[in-house]
Amino acid sequence: MTKSLKDIRLFLFDMDGTLYIGDRLFPFTKELLRTIRDIGGRYLFVTNNSAKSVKDYVTKLGRLGIDAAEEDFMTSSQATAFYLAGHHRGDRLYVCGTNSLKDELRREGFEVTEDIENTDCIVMGNDTELTFKKLYDISKLLLTREDIPYIATNPDYVCPTEFGSVPDCGSVCDMLYNVSKRRPLVIGKPEALMAKLAMEKTGYTESETAVIGDRIYTDIKSGINAGCTTILVMSGETTADILEASPDKPDFVMEDAGELLRILREEL
Numbered sequence: 001m002t003k004s005l006k007d008i009r010l011f012l013f014d015m016d017g018t019l020y021i022g023d024r025l026f027p028f029t030k031e032l033l034r035t036i037r038d039i040g041g042r043y044l045f046v047t048n049n050s051a052k053s054v055k056d057y058v059t060k061l062g063r064l065g066i067d068a069a070e071e072d073f074m075t076s077s078q079a080t081a082f083y084l085a086g087h088h089r090g091d092r093l094y095v096c097g098t099n100s101l102k103d104e105l106r107r108e109g110f111e112v113t114e115d116i117e118n119t120d121c122i123v124m125g126n127d128t129e130l131t132f133k134k135l136y137d138i139s140k141l142l143l144t145r146e147d148i149p150y151i152a153t154n155p156d157y158v159c160p161t162e163f164g165s166v167p168d169c170g171s172v173c174d175m176l177y178n179v180s181k182r183r184p185l186v187i188g189k190p191e192a193l194m195a196k197l198a199m200e201k202t203g204y205t206e207s208e209t210a211v212i213g214d215r216i217y218t219d220i221k222s223g224i225n226a227g228c229t230t231i232l233v234m235s236g237e238t239t240a241d242i243l244e245a246s247p248d249k250p251d252f253v254m255e256d257a258g259e260l261l262r263i264l265r266e267e268l
Contacts, residue, residue, distance in 0.1 A: 003229050003251045005263055010204035011036055011043040012074070012195060012228070014213030015057075017236020018257055019045075022162035025064040026235065028258035033066065035264045043072070044198050046211075048154035048188040048218055050077045050125035050169070053100035074198045076153040076188030077101050080123065081108040082197065083187050088121050088149060094141065096134050096172070097125030101153070116141055124152040124176075124184055126159060126169045135176070142180035154188035156218055160236060189213075190221030195228055212257060214238055216246045224248060233257050 013019055019029045036043050045057065045068065052060070054073045061068045077100070084091070085108050092111045095102050102112045105123070113119055116137045127134070141148055152173055158165035173184055188194060199209055206227040213219020214236025223230035232238060232250035235257070243253065254260060 005210065005229070005252070005260075006267075007208055008210045008229060009039075009041045010199065010202055010209040011041060012046045012198055012209060012211045012223075013043055013257075014189075014211075014215070014219045014236075015045050015047050016049065017160050017214035018212060018219075018233055020064060021160060021236070023064070024162060025066070026256065026258070028256070028261050030065060032257055032261040032264070035261060039264060039267050042202055042204070044074050044202070045072055046074045046189070046194055046198060048076045048126075048156050048169075049159060050075065050080070050101045050153035050188075051098045051128050051159075053077065053104060056100055074194050074201070075104075076194065077104040077125070079194045079197060080125075080151065080153045080187045081105055081110075083193065084108065084110065084121070084123070084151070088151075091120035091149070092118055093121050093123050094119040094137065095123045095125065096130070096138060097123065097127045097153070098129060101125040119148070121149040121151065122184075124150075124169055124173055126154065126156075127172065130172065135172075138176060139179045142176065142182050150182060150184045152184035152186050152188075154218070155186045155190070156215070158237070165237075188222075189215075189218040190225060192222060192225035192227075195222055195226035199226075212260065216242065216248055216250070220250045221248050223250075231257075231260065233259075 092113045155170040156168040157170040159168040210229040211223030212231040220230045230250040231252045
């Protein structure tokens, strides 16, 4: 490995599969976050899961025993709102997503509509309240309006739970592709935007930033695209076979983020 962790001061953590699974906090997580502060570093929680708002995540982490503030997060919902504000300001949005995602977009000044006759743009998220009617409406829009903008918060196929995985935004987009042959523009990881926004927010550079996560095709790929150091943890979705088959290789592979804690302790 040619890269080193000694200059890293901004740690961009994926959450589910990296710091916890479902509602089970990994035993090393609290001390890891505390140690980053102790060495003068900063961390942000960067998640592709658009089903929850930042307030939802603050509450969830608080329930798990982690004291987090809203400024400690960068979500795909926030990044999507940022992108839409720059490219589709004033558009009426048909949102396949939770109320948390819709509220995030409304806060940015967008009108969210269920009227497909008065829709300017489709936004796909991790919709935990997905219905066939939504799929029907989006299919109709994609098939009858070939030029309608089609945006997805994230490409993840599955969302991990304590009992396994459930379908995520990418799986639903694949289903719609089978109908329409259209792929959405993806905003979240593996695109570089979230990492770049996090660096802009904190003032750190690529050489000072590490992206840590359990998925190669989202977490690690986003770090590569943003020019950051990448750390793959094997505590979530990725298996040894997946890692071997992937053309995208992380700078570091760790059993879990507890290994990162052991490395950082050496700096104290």
